[in-house]
Amino acid sequence: MDLNFLLLVIVFLPVFAGLVALFTGHIPRLCRWVSLILSIIELSLIILLFFLDLKPVAGPTGTWLMAVDYPWLTGLGARFSLGLDGLSLMLIWLTAFVNIICILISWRTITMKVGSFYFFLLFLEGCLMGLFLATDLLVFYLIWEIQLIPMFFLVGIWGHHNRIYASIKFMLFSFGGSLFMLIALVALYTLHGQQTGEYTFALYQLTQTHLSPVVEGFLYAAFLLAFAIKTPLVPVHTWLPDVHTEAPTAGSVDLAGILLKTGFYALFRFAFPLFPGAAEASMPLLVALGLVGMFYAGWIALAQTDIKRLVAYSSIGHMGLMIIALGVWNVMAMSGSFLQLINHGISTSALFVMVGMLDERLDSRQFSDMGGLWKKMPVFGGFFLFFALSALGLPGLNNFVGEILILIGTFQVQPVVGILAFVGVLLTVIYILTMVQKCLFGEALEERRVWDVDLHEILILVVLAVPVVLIGLHPGPILRLFESSLQHVMFHAPLLAQGLGG
């Protein structure tokens, strides 16, 4: 049976769910339940894909596990085409999973404009599904832009005190970066059309365009800028801490859990196959930016007094490590970094969820207002320590597997980078432990009435803890999923594949 239509369902179900949420917004209880149930259906559909035993099939849009391809703007040569491979399968799973967490944590904290909140949350989910599946550059670009709108409103309406500044900053950074990508995209489209006489936005066809090194360099630079802002790489990261600090918890979780991954994903899925020569030349730059990001983030994180900002900077550090893996271009490091995308999505989401819980209780995110919480809230403390340890890479938990693969892979190819990255990981350990120490232990400065996590919150934390342990103990099946994606790049870009010796 042809199940490819499932891809369409996966993209459009959240959008539909968002509309339902919008129209049931006047009954908040109903709206929450409807959003939750439809999101669970979405997640079950994606989990179903894991059990379908999909095999790569070569089609008109390339080799994919599943693909759909419909005519869209016939005059322009743009088609509505989606494709699924191992990497995108894991990422859409993560998206659906994190979205359920977002719905659960907003259950009681969002009481104003409930319908619109869930609409934006679910609409964003639909956009991200499309983003991770698109194989037509115009569809991809369209979604890349649309996803800014729900995030803009999520931060701007339900955010904290300085939310308007943060939402505008987010918008300007993202939109500015992506317009340069649009110019590059149109230039590539025109060049391809002039060479072959066929105007198309299909990724598969555009990879076969012949470009002179200079042109290729410029086009790649425009793509890289847009994706670097999203990832974010130092020095275009400055929007991230501000947006995280001001965003509501669900916004932070979505941002750290999924949105940051779109930059990395797009770099790998689009920029590398389209401009293999320039991408190869940029690898030392990526490694350098990744290292700078790790050390810079670690250094700044140590100086933070706001716990949410600290977690935000830790995201920049983690993304830096993944970019290093992309830059050394080694099979082991690459599969490690793919796994890290998922791991970071879960662990950092969990940390943001817990920071949100702290904020509810203390009405402050300053370390100076914390301390001694372990005694007052033992269950909370236990979970917080667990997720912190997962984030710093304790063996047996999820991050360890990804980080060790990246470090070993890097060390095989570029020992110096490997050593530096290892030092960077140590830095992570230092600032995360400092955070735990300042928050949970020590003496409480003043008596505050705090209450431990209740059943609803424990449920959320347990749901988050399950994949942390599972991936930590048994990462094999997921790593096997990524193999097909890595071969995909080989298939697409022989020039890059030469480096992929391991």
Place this chain on the structure above:
Amino acid sequence: MNSYLDILPLIILTAGGLVVLCAGAFLPRRPPWLLFGLSLLTTLAAGAAALLVTPSSSDYLGMLDLGGYAQFFTVLLLAVTLLTLLFLYRYSKDRGFAGDELYALMIFAAVGMVLVAAAEDWLIFFLGLELLSLSLYVLIAIRRGEAVGQEAGIKYFIMGAVASGILTFGLALIYAATGTLAIKASLAGLTQAASLPLYGLALLLILVGIGFKISLVPFHLWTPDVYEGAPAPITAFLSAGSKVALFAVFIRIALNLAAPAWEVAWPLLWFLAALTMAVGNITAFYQTRVKRLLAYSSVAHMGYLLMALVAVKQGSLPALLFYLAVYAVMDLGAFGMLGALSEVQGDLDELEDFQGLGYSHHWRSGVFGFCLLSLVGLPPAAGFLAKLILFWAVIKAGFVVLAVVGIITAIVSIYYYFKIFLELYMHPAKREVQIPAADPASSLAGLLIAFLILWLGIFPTPLLSVIEHVSGFFLG
């Protein structure tokens, strides 16, 4: 041999306008919806006639174009008129100017627009333009009690009269230089080489006249004042309708202009386009009143269109037509919804007036916001695809520098549109605004516009194929 059926839309419109006037004069105890209903019916009938009647030849006595190009613009302009009428119904009733003169002038303005867009003869063009302008002078100042409206009307009248004078002078000179009043023949080339300076001067004067009407920089200075003073639905009509009609004739002139004159003209247009985009967007940046901000945004959009006009001989005609259609819908929607969101005493204008409206009037604000989103050029609104196709056509024609200027100014424009979003959704209301409840007519218009913007933004293939067909025929 031409039959009267060929100009059926014009006949229906004119007759309808006269019927409205008669109904106003002889039926003092008419039901309140009668004039509105009559004008709506007239517009619909004219639109149906324009769509359904197959012309017996390609032009009407050498005066009017009857081809697909004119048909496209006739339908578009009648659609604009129809939507404006829907926006006007309750707006004018609540504010006490829903008389026969309003509806009759709206229809006469529509006749003028159709004549301008379809003119193949300078005289018909001038006739249509004057009919349009005279109707607009009155429509802008139709709220007799209001000083701002009167000021706007007088300002538009004085400036418009001067521009008409300049244009007439240009037409006279072109007749003197070429000896014909047919647009195509007069632009095709020079009969005597000696009259070259005369010919150049004539073209320049015509450019100034048209540039004033579509508010190109530096002839745009009337725009913000007039837009601000006119009632919002009339502003919508002025901004979407009259500019599209004038642009239709502008494209006709540019395409027919023969090589030696075009070689001089395009660098000038190139420069004007860059200037219009830059000045429009940068000035809008500093506005604190929404109508003025949108006025400068419409100036900027004229710049984008002019940019594509520079490339019109290298195949940007389909992109231009698509952008014009999308522009008409989204600009009409923005001003129309602003009218629907306004208090009876005066239109909402200061940015602060919009605070919190996103929640107290979420449907109307939603459509208003969606039109703004389209003006910015963000997907899934139609503005994105329209800009994409437009910029692509310009880059393909080789005007890369101009396209880059356009894109940079478009980046600037995000900021000022988002200022309005911030007020709508992210600031609590500081004062209570007394907005009348939504009425069915303007809600229907809003719904239609939102649907059109979404449809053209996601699946514009049907319209694009029509445009491809029309421009193919027009280019011959």
